[in-house]
Amino acid sequence: MAQDNGTVVGQFILLGFSDLPKLQGILFAIFLSIYLSILIGNGLLIFLIKNDPGLQTPMYFFLGNFSFLEICYTSVILPRMLADLWTQQRTISFLACAVQTCFFFILGIAECFLLTAMAYDRYVAICKPLYYPLIMNHRVCVQLVVASWMTGIPVMTEQTYQLFSLNFCGPNKINHIFCDAPPLFKLACGDTYKIEVSVQVVALFFILTPFLLILASYAKILTTVLKLPSSSGRSKAFSTCFSHLMVVGLFYGSGSIVYFQPKSSSSEESVKVFSLFYTTVTPVFNPLIYSLRNKDVIAALRKLFPK
Template sequence: HRQKKDTMAEENLTYVKEFILLGFSDLPNLQGFLFGIFFVIYISILIGNGLLIVITKTDPALHIPMYFFLGNFSFLEICYTSVTMPRMLADLWTQKRTISLLACAVQTCFLYIFGVAECFLLTVMAYDRYVAITKPLYYTLIMNHKVCVQLVVTSWLTGIPVLIGQTYRIFSLNFCGPNKINHIFCDAPPLFPLACTDTYKIEVSVHVVALLFVTVPFVLILASYIKIITTIMKLPSTSGRSKAFSTCSSHLMVVCFFYGSGSIVYLQPKSSQSSRSRKMLALFYTTVTPMFNPLIYSLRNKDVIAALRKLLPK
């Protein structure tokens, strides 16, 4: 009888069929206000990045590698935000907040795939600037269309097998008892405390993968910029220097935004993070960066402004 009881308890334990995403439920009076703000942010991300995609495709003056990568990056930003934002808006609107285990796994997986693709694409963009500034005579030869397409495809696909494997491992854990995720979307760090099995090994592997896919691109970006800056400093004319700096500065700003907030979330020890600060940082790299990306690139770029003027009636 006791054995039967134990197996029944075990059966009750093993299956959490759905989670509750707490999101901003600790601010009950601000639900409508938050919905309004995030709705405006999401629409502006779609419009801003959508416009960048359109002009990089339609304007012949922008048919160069730098803008080919920028168009792809904008598309990636739209995909990346669309993994979390519509769900978050629906939760704020309906107050339901439940998400099935499968939907949670799918969201986590796509979030990682797009996030890693973004890291690699930012690296490719840094490499493009590096070739343009350090080897200007060979630029069109090195960065031909075929190479550009290969670099973009590689950025998109490299992490997929590893990240699907990681997601599978995370969601193979036994979740029992508490099913409230204290976060705005499904992600590994807030999920681990809900598991009833030992998560140490998987947590280590998540950190290792994050280190690998975040740090390696970051080191490559850093190396590219060290080379770029040393080359720029050797340029004889100040106008040449400022032009070279201005083509790199927008990319550098996006890198700092995205990497700064993302690395704090994934590489910081759990104990030093409150759930509220984790939510704020997550919002930063999933919504604020994609919103500012079109602004950073268009306001600091004469070619983009010219293309926008052609596209939009004065």
């Protein structure tokens, strides 16, 4: 059954929520509603930022790109999951699994770096307000966004190649909702230790580095805000950062639980739940978090929907 070289498995089976056969229709309706909410909410935010003159600032430029990234990120996962729930087939070809994993890696890293760029924007706005127009000019903003999107492509492509160069010669059932590294390692034949360590180190670097930069930005912001003489000034400064901090907390919190908790204390079901959290829940709440707490976005919505 097994061979020494080459990949025997030609396709995988994504088990997903197959252990809940009576709830497939309900789950399909729930995830379809979630996906439509992500498309409509983030799409509306992009439309407002693109067309409202009051939102033509670096902060909203980054937010528009972040909303577009959220749409791309979930579109790698949810359409496939919806198709599996609807057809009950659950099979995915080896190539399709590799492509999904690669895009998932690349977009996940892009989100980490884009959140860092947004934190840097807030740092300059609050800590260096007089130099803000000079530092955060349009050219710099575009460069930061392009760097966020492009940085992970070569490294994550290489990581995906290494992962799918493993010999998959036995079971082909992935107990997960999409193709990802941890469940795939469990199916690989032979010694996977070196590649697992490589993936962990790269993930740690590309996730931890942006997170530390975000923490450094907000440490500087906090120091500056506490020195402000008026309580109203401090409240306004904290208000502009709160939405971003909520998104950072949701994304990094759930992602860290999935990728960095010890294997001995993790269960496959809990991994599924937390994976859903950062791939679907955060993109749903993103437009709500940024709109409900933002007077400029609310004003733009009132112009669009005056009644």
